[in-house]
Amino acid sequence: MNELWILYSRLRTEEKLLKKAADKTGVRCNFVDLRGISWPEGLKVGENDVVLCRCVSQAHNLAIARLLESRGVRTVNHSSVIEACGDKVFTAGLLDMAGLRQPRYSVAFSPEEAVKTSESMGFPVVFKPPVGSWGRLLSKVNDVDSAETVVEHKSFMGPQHQTFFIQEYVEKDGYDVRALVLGGKPITAIKRKSRHWITNTARGGDVEGMEIDQTMADVLKKVHDVFNGDLLAVDLFHDDQGWSVNEVNGQAEFHGSVEGTEVDVAGMLVDHCISLMEGSL
Incomplete structure (x- = not known):
């Protein structure tokens, strides 16, 4: 059996x-x-x-x-x-190949270039560790002095921090969206809201269920086609141009989604x- x-x-x-x-x-x-x-x-x-x-x-x-x-x-x-999904650089490259909209980003391979490219992108920017979750070690950088400080600190943090993933800072009206896709089908979406610019539930963000409209569903299905995961957690931003994909998580925590929607995610996954x-x- x-x-x-x-x-x-x-x-x-x-x-x-x-x-x-x-x-x-x-x-x-x-x-x-x-x-x-x-x-x-x-x-x-x-x-x-x-x-x-x-x-x-x-x-x-x-x-x-x-x-x-x-x-x-x-x-x-x-x-x-x-x-x-566990490597933000890898994720961004795959999203690019698929033509999926995402925040502007740059990848630098030296401290000097990281500072230079962050300035050319236009402040503020967000430095993200290529590998990491729960909103840890994210740095919102508002000027060159801050960029130099963050880069110097990263230079002493081990080899995985020597690849610098830099993303434009997105004004998102205090929320982002966490959607779950199971077997290629979008099953639930929540707004994650916070006064802080980091809205992860692991950092204390509040949750509120929301409807998955057709435009969101179309984006989520395309994300599934790229990664082909059984269960994917997709973080989205919305603006006047539509949805953009911020991150894709292949090790989805879903207690916030259950709290916000009462969808039986565990039962559906089993x-x-x-x-x-x-x-x-």
């Missing part, structure tokens, strides 16, 4: 909801703290099982997904999705995994 595996490293709200949803279906579900096992002895996954990679660490999700896939196991999300096990997707 095929089994569902949920691999985690911290019991967040999402993992608890997924376990509860799996138990309701009667599917055999293995709930495993990845920190307590080693590969391959500690993880006896069947070839036709499905594994939800839900660790907090992107590096852990990517590593275990690649190992499982090397043995023919279906992971959610696939390692290629985790990799592409049903999606069961369909994968049954071969109906």
